[in-house]
Amino acid sequence: MSTTQNQLNVKTAADITAAQLDLDADVVIIGSGAGGGINAYELAKAGKKVIVLEAGPYVPSEKFTEMMAVSMATLYEGEGAQSNTDGDITVLQGRCVGGSTVVNAALCFRTPDYYLNKWGKEYGLTNLTPDVMLPYFEKVEKKLGITEVKGHETSVGAEYIKKGMQKLDIPLGLARRNIRDCAMTGFCFAGCKTDRKQSMMVTYLPWACNHGAVIYADTRVTKINTVNGAASGVNAEVVDPKTGKVKTRMKVNAPIVVLAAGPTGSPLLLQQSGLANSSGQVGKNFACHPSLSVTAMFDKQLNDFHGATHSLFDDSHTLPDDGGWIQLNAVQDPVEASFMAEPGTGKPYVRYMQNYPNSTRLITLIHDKNVGEVTLENGYKEIRYQVDDEDFEAMKKGLKDNARILFAAGAKYLYLPTSDKQRINSVDDIDSVIDALENEPARYRYTSFHPQGTCRMGADKTKTVVNPYGETHDIKKLYVVDASLLPTSIGYNPSETVYALASYIADHINQTNPS
Amino acid sequence: MSHINNQRRQFLKLATAITATVMSCSSMQVMAGILTDENKMDATEQAVFKKMLAIALPTEGTTLVNPATLPVIPTIEGALLAGMPPHIRKGLNQGIHYFNQSAEKAYGKPFTKLSDADATAFVDAWADSDVAPHRALAMGIKKLTVLAYWAIPNTWAPLGYDGPVSEKWGLKKRGVTPEPQA
Numbered sequence: 001m002s003t004t005q006n007q008l009n010v011k012t013a014a015d016i017t018a019a020q021l022d023l024d025a026d027v028v029i030i031g032s033g034a035g036g037g038i039n040a041y042e043l044a045k046a047g048k049k050v051i052v053l054e055a056g057p058y059v060p061s062e063k064f065t066e067m068m069a070v071s072m073a074t075l076y077e078g079e080g081a082q083s084n085t086d087g088d089i090t091v092l093q094g095r096c097v098g099g100s101t102v103v104n105a106a107l108c109f110r111t112p113d114y115y116l117n118k119w120g121k122e123y124g125l126t127n128l129t130p131d132v133m134l135p136y137f138e139k140v141e142k143k144l145g146i147t148e149v150k151g152h153e154t155s156v157g158a159e160y161i162k163k164g165m166q167k168l169d170i171p172l173g174l175a176r177r178n179i180r181d182c183a184m185t186g187f188c189f190a191g192c193k194t195d196r197k198q199s200m201m202v203t204y205l206p207w208a209c210n211h212g213a214v215i216y217a218d219t220r221v222t223k224i225n226t227v228n229g230a231a232s233g234v235n236a237e238v239v240d241p242k243t244g245k246v247k248t249r250m251k252v253n254a255p256i257v258v259l260a261a262g263p264t265g266s267p268l269l270l271q272q273s274g275l276a277n278s279s280g281q282v283g284k285n286f287a288c289h290p291s292l293s294v295t296a297m298f299d300k301q302l303n304d305f306h307g308a309t310h311s312l313f314d315d316s317h318t319l320p321d322d323g324g325w326i327q328l329n330a331v332q333d334p335v336e337a338s339f340m341a342e343p344g345t346g347k348p349y350v351r352y353m354q355n356y357p358n359s360t361r362l363i364t365l366i367h368d369k370n371v372g373e374v375t376l377e378n379g380y381k382e383i384r385y386q387v388d389d390e391d392f393e394a395m396k397k398g399l400k401d402n403a404r405i406l407f408a409a410g411a412k413y414l415y416l417p418t419s420d421k422q423r424i425n426s427v428d429d430i431d432s433v434i435d436a437l438e439n440e441p442a443r444y445r446y447t448s449f450h451p452q453g454t455c456r457m458g459a460d461k462t463k464t465v466v467n468p469y470g471e472t473h474d475i476k477k478l479y480v481v482d483a484s485l486l487p488t489s490i491g492y493n494p495s496e497t498v499y500a501l502a503s504y505i506a507d508h509i510n511q512t513n514p515s
Numbered sequence: 516m517s518h519i520n521n522q523r524r525q526f527l528k529l530a531t532a533i534t535a536t537v538m539s540c541s542s543m544q545v546m547a548g549i550l551t552d553e554n555k556m557d558a559t560e561q562a563v564f565k566k567m568l569a570i571a572l573p574t575e576g577t578t579l580v581n582p583a584t585l586p587v588i589p590t591i592e593g594a595l596l597a598g599m600p601p602h603i604r605k606g607l608n609q610g611i612h613y614f615n616q617s618a619e620k621a622y623g624k625p626f627t628k629l630s631d632a633d634a635t636a637f638v639d640a641w642a643d644s645d646v647a648p649h650r651a652l653a654m655g656i657k658k659l660t661v662l663a664y665w666a667i668p669n670t671w672a673p674l675g676y677d678g679p680v681s682e683k684w685g686l687k688k689r690g691v692t693p694e695p696q697a
Contacts, residue, residue, distance in 0.1 A: 006691050062688070066679030069666035073594070087651055143695055183686045193681040195689040207694040305676055334676050338665040339658040342642060345635045346573050349661070354577060356674050380602065419650040420643035442651035 008201070009209040010058045010097060013218035013240045013247050021238070021250040025051040026515070028234055028254040030221045030269065033099020034495060035481030035502040036260030037200030038140075040208035040215075042506035043258075047515035050213040051252055052205070053236055055265070056095035058217035061201065064191035068335050071190035075103050082264070084372070084385045089290055089446040091383060093262050097217050098201035100262070101495070104449065105188045105309045106177040106197045107328070108146045109492035110137045111500065114319050123487040124459025127468045133500055140499040144178035144198040153182050155307025157360030158329045160298070162312055164409030173313035178495075186331040188309035219250060224257055224273040230476040231257035256477045256513060260502075263451040263484045267374050268381060270455065270465075276472035281465050285456050286372030287489035288448035290387055291365035292395065293330070294402050295341045296411035301357040307331050317401065318491045324367040324391070325398030326491060327405065332361060340445060341415035342422070352415070362406055364398035366391055367491030370453045387446070392439035399437075403430045417445035450494055455484035469512075470505030477513070481505050554596045554604050556588075560611050562627040564588055567660045570635045578673040582664050590663040614641075614652045 026048035029036045036052060044050040059074055072080030077095040084091065094100035116133060119125040140146070154162075165172055178198040188197060195202045205215060216238065223235040234257060238248035259266045267283035270276050310328050317323030332340070334356050343352040372385025387395070403414055407427045416422040416433070419442060424433045437443075457480075458464030461473035464487070470479045481502040483494050490497060556564070565588060572582045596604065618626040618637050626634060641653035664670055671678055680686075 006693060008691075066681060067666075067668070069594075069662075086647070087655070145692070180692070181689065183681070183684070185680050185684075185686075187679075187681075193679075193688075194686045195691070198692060202689070202691045206691045210694055301675070303675060306680060333678075334671060334674055335662065335665045338661045342654070345638045345642075345657065346570055346631075349571060350573060350577055350579060353665075353674070354579065356676070378602070380600070419654040421639070440647065440650075442647040442654065445654075 005210055006206055007209065008058075008097070008206050008215060009213065010215045010217055012058050013238050016238050016248050018248055021248050023051060023250065023252045025049045025252060025254040027051070027256040027258060028053065028252045029258040029260060030234065031055075031099060031260035031262060031265065031482065032097050032205060032215060033094060033200060033260060033262060033482065034101050034498045036099065036258065037101065037204035037208070038499060038502040039258045039260065039481050039506045039509070040213045041204040041211070042503065043509060044208045044211035044213040046510045048256075050208060051254070052208070052213060052215040053219045053221055053234070053252070054097050054099075054215060054217045055220040055261070056097065056099075056217065057241055058097040058215075059191070061191060061193055061195050064187075064193040066185065066187045066190050066193055068190050068333050071103070075191055077262070077264070082381075082383070084383045086386060086441040088442045088444060089288065089385065089387075089448050091264070091288055091448045091451050093264065093451060097215060098199045098205065100449075101199040102191050102201055103189055104495055105330075105493070106179050107310050107493045108141070108144075108176045108178055108496040111490060111497040112319065112492065115488065115490050119457075119487050123457065123464065125457060125468050125487070128504070133504070136500040136503045137496065140496065140503055144203060144499065145180040146176055146178045146496065148174050148176050149308055149311045153184060153308045154311045155184070155186065155304055155329070155331050156302045157304035157331060158307065158312045160302065160360060160409040161329045161362055161405060164405040164407070165312075165314060167408040168404060170314050170405065171316055173315050175308070175311050175313060177308075177310075182308060184307045186306040186309055186333075216250070221261070221269060222272065224259070224269060224275055224478065226275065226475055226478075229474075231255065231478040233257065256509065257479070258509070259478065259480045260482045262482050263454045264374050264381060264383060266480055266482055266484045267454040268376055271376055276455075276465055276474045276478060278474050279462055279465060281456060281463065283374040283454050285370035285453040286374050286383065286385055286451065287368045287370040287453045288372065288385060289365050289450035289452075289489060289491070290368060290391075290395070290446040290448055291363050292399065292417050292444060292446060293332075293340050293361045293363045294399065294406060294417070295337070295359050295361045295415040296406040296409065297355055297413050297415070298358045298360070298410055299412050302360055303357050304331055304360045305333070314401070314405070315492070317398065318367065320367055320491070323397055324394040324491060325401075326365050327398065327402055328363045328365060330361060330363055340417050342418055342420060343415060344421045348421075362402045364395060364402045365491075366395050366398060367489050370456075370488060374454050386441060387439060389439050396434050396437055400430055400434050403427075403434070419443050419445075450483070450489075452483040452486045452489060452494055455480045456487045457485040458487055469508040470501070479505060479509060553601065554599055556592050556596065557608065559615055559627070560608065561588065563611050563615050563656065564591055564660055566627050566629075566634055567638070567656055568664070570631050570638065571657055571660055572664055573631075580670050580673065585664065585667050585669060587660070587663045587667070590666060591659055594663065594666075595659060610652055611656065614656060
């Protein structure tokens with residue numbers, strides 16, 4: 001065991017030549033994102049032999065392109081094309097070594113006490129009190145360098161939006177991010193080329209490798225195995241990314257299986273394996289924090305191209321009783337801007353793009369109900385989810401606030417992200433334009449970065465999949481440690497919640513399974 | 516009559532199914548995969564995208580790069596269609612054909628044969644249609660087209676957008692963060 005190596009020990013399809021690979025470990029972890037990475041480290045550090053299987057590729061950060069179009073294809077689930085069945089919500093998740101932590105905006109919020117208390121009351125998670133969770137938040141914040149943005153960590157657009165918020169007496173929310181020495185390229189979503197974002201790829205995963213963990217990329221798990229009601233390992237396939245063909249069949253024997261394949265991958269794997277679903281809840285209760293981005297046009301060039309991806313937020317309405325939405329600023333490249341508004345086909349669209357340097361945007365993200373489901377249909381993933389009518393009304397209220405902030409910031413007019421032309425020309429028009437919006441499929445250009453809830457955690461095994469300590473109710477020593485766990489959506493970016501819960505569960509695994 | 520209704524229902528069901536394909540594939544799959552013969556565009560698809568490109572990006576008289584000088588259609592094919600699962604590829608093909616043929620009802624011609632003005636009006640009408648699959652197809656096909664254009668870095672200079680910066684700015688890699696010691 002070396003503690004100085006500090007490098008990833010990754011094997012890819014190119015490194016593996018055998019047609020069959022049989023491996024033994026104390027723990028096999030499925031997925032290398034937030035939950036998988038943290039468990040890999042905490043369990044390996046405790047002396048366990050850990051193998052991490054990642055379905056996505058290993059892309060070293062020096063190969064990150066800082067071009068969203070390419071990054072989507074290489075680093076994202078479904079090459080950036082994962083969506084709900086109606087196709088109007090793009091559900092973005094990382095699919096690479098490091099998972100979503102490689103491509104998220106690094107925005108961190110502690111789970112509000114409101115939800116920890118609610119989960120205790122309604123889901124029997126009385127073990128996850130604010131007092132119990134506090135040291136876990138502090139621990140991951142220290143390890144991942146989670147701090148509030150410094151004065152210079154902003155963007156041109158954020159500075160304008162800040163003025164708008166100040167004019168309206170809206171309290172400024174300064175982003176807390178797991179970034180050290182941010183270079184403000186604005187390319188968080190394309191992966192941080194210079195390793196400033198503290199993704200799993202530059203923190204917990206290499207630290208796990210310091211303690212003997214091995215990561216297999218290009219390796220998709222096909223089945224979780226059990227013996228006598230307890231996890232016993234997994235079957236997997238190493239897929240050659242150049243051909244899409246299976247190169248190696250793998251079997252990992254391990255008495256502890258940690259599932260961290262994400263809120264769409266984890267329930268599907270349980271369904272495929274026919275496991276842990278006596279409650280019938282596997283894959284159900286999907287929520288995703290749908291968001292809409294309002295584009296503001298100014299009468300001068302802002303050139304809001306680079307800077308902190310997110311630096312500013314307004315969470316004065318984020319808890320459900322306050323409305324259930326949050327506003328976030330964002331920098332955006334022209335590829336994304338090219339489809340975030342509908343000014344009309346032809347010349348209006350050309351004018352819109354010519355004015356891209358004059359634009360900035362503010363995102364409204366809602367706390368949504370867990371009304372969706374992830375299933376397999378004819379062997380293919382389906383995310384059945386439509387925005388709930390009440391949630392849509394919350395979105396409309398959030399969009400009104402959003403529009404007021406942007407006009408107060410100096411915007412001359414706004415575009416809503418709709419299929420048809422929806423432009424707001426003045427503050428006086430905000431209510432009439434937004435009141436006329438109806439909750440219809442394929443009308444809005446939603447994006448979700450926060451799928452969650454599909455293996456919900458709780459004390460009642462008839463209503464939840466996973467017990468309060470992360471172990472499935474049905475299968476012993478099979479743990480879930482990703483955002484599937486969340487019993488309700490939380491309205492805030494859930495990454496720190498996952499970091500903290502994963503740490504908590506890792507401690508429980510170590511306590512109940514001493515090395 | 517019931518036959519027509521049934522056909523319409525089938526069309527809508529089909530279009531709904533491909534909605535996800537068109538809409539979501541427009542999320543920037545711009546990395547060449549393996550383009551099999553089955554996944555290549557047929558002539559109608561080529562013509563639909565070509566027409567959409569012409570009406571979506573009329574750059575004459577502007578500083579924007581003329582799309583005719585860029586490999587936009589090959590980008591759509593090499594990026595979007597390459598490696599697409601067969602069932603999705605089939606649905607997309609049917610959706611594009613449905614979109615093209617549907618212009619005949621209002622204009623007596625398929626989309627690809629419309630004047631630019633009529634084609635523009637057709638797309639805008641579908642974008643605001645009461646029928647969800649119409650909205651999805653109009654929004655999705657247009658989105659794919661413009662996305663493929665803007666994904667080509669040559670298009671950025673007229674906007675003043677400078678693209679990747681880490682190397683240009685001489686940023687140093689931080690590398691792996693040292694493991695915290697107890």
